[in-house]
Amino acid sequence: MTSYVVRRVLQAVPLLAGISVLIYVLLQMTPGGPLAIAENPGSAGRVTAEQLERLRNRYGLDDPLYVRYLRWAADLLRGDFGTSFNTGRPVLEMIGERIPVTFLVTGLSFLVTLLLAFPIGIVSAVRQYSVFDYLSTSVAFLGVSIPSFWLALMLLYVFTFTLGWLPSFGLEDPRQDYEGLVALWDRARHLVMPVTVLALVSTASLTRYIRAAMLDAIGQDYTRTARAKGLSERVVILRHALKNGAIPIVTILALEIPDLFIGSVIVESIFAIPGMGRLFVESAHLRDYPVLMGILMIASLLVILFNLLADVLYAVLDPRIRYR
Template structure:
């Protein structure tokens, strides 16, 4: 296992290098830059800024300067926020992470329970309801659900805040501050859970249906084992194997932010920063964050391979 992990890490190094060049080169091909996005600048001032920021240098030189900065802990400077990129990302990424991790945990708990039970009660009323819910959840746009919930719970019933992370002008501290943040998180988390539970429940149900029809499940039932032991000890572990791949790809999603939901609820997350950076052509922020997500994707794949062996003893990593 140790040798496999070390070898995978070594293989990941050239993959990251190639990914970094591809990301930088693609952003370099985009027309315009941050200077062009400011129409109030005179041509002389625009030329001075372009020379100052190094936009006139060859792409390969700019790439190596960027890589050298990464190794020295300098990920660039955000033109939009007038701050180092690391400070900008660190300021907003955790706001997205806390919403994503809570949504992920709740989504998986609900999907596993409903998916397994729906597979065990195939074609029942409960299974039909779950199937209807899955397609309904995947069909309704997230921004429509968000606006509808704001209308009902925030405006009409006045039970929850309209948006933001804290109340306007709030000075709460300690436990009251966290409770206030929790109230603002209810609607965004609910929508993310609603959207994620539908497809994942269907995936778990399909995987369970394939497993319970296998010969070893019939053999276990013929031996007289309890149904609960058959389902949760034998069937569920094998049914989770395809789901591990989905869980591994959730790692970059935890930090990427939900752009639409953050816009609807005015949540100060990294998804909103990405959209604003794209509109203002703040490419250092976009390049750094894209590279960070690429690293998390490679790390998630490594986690999936190791988790396969942990869940299924038949799998041997060599």
């Protein structure tokens, strides 16, 4: 197992390098640039041609594309994600300020997803073709079909603008200086809608996979053998069917966490949450390439790490799987 993990980590290095090249080239090919506003003819009175040239030299924008990439990659290997074109601050420092908020939102969303999806998926499979199964399947398909931004706007309309129960933006009330349990309650009220949006969309998708995996496991010979041995239905479902049916579910979960980070871009923008997703949107508007590259590389690394974790969990769940 250890040698397998080491090989996978080594294989991730050229994969990340290829991803970085692709992302860097695509970003550089997008219309506009970090100096697009200054280059606008309407800005000529404020920014002279000499000042504009100094800015281009400062950021190395006149250098060939491959030179800029190699410079950025060399800095990245030293742990330097570069400096923001917009703020002049280190990119890693800016991401470090935002990523705890994103971890909080996505972590709570993932926890709620697990608490909802597994019971619903298991009961739906055990009681196949029941009223609960039809209802949960219909709701799951509806949840997959509804865009997350539309769901967020509907929640805002109902619970903020109509009922006035929940705050509409941020993580805390800027007009108050709460402390202790009151501050915790204020933070919880601000998190209800963002977490609900991410959790419902993820639950709708995951429930369908859990139901399909459990239906396949329940129909296997080992499940029938467990019942023939006189084991209780609860033990048969949870110890035998769920454990063996969890292997395809692990694959989905490995991709679900990076998907939550991607979904946070929309949720954090709508609810004005100061997380990494909102930073990505702000940087995209300003063509702040170093910040965009830093966020995209972190997202790519998460995808690779969670896929590696899924491969390791395969061997834990199924003793027949061996890595040599």
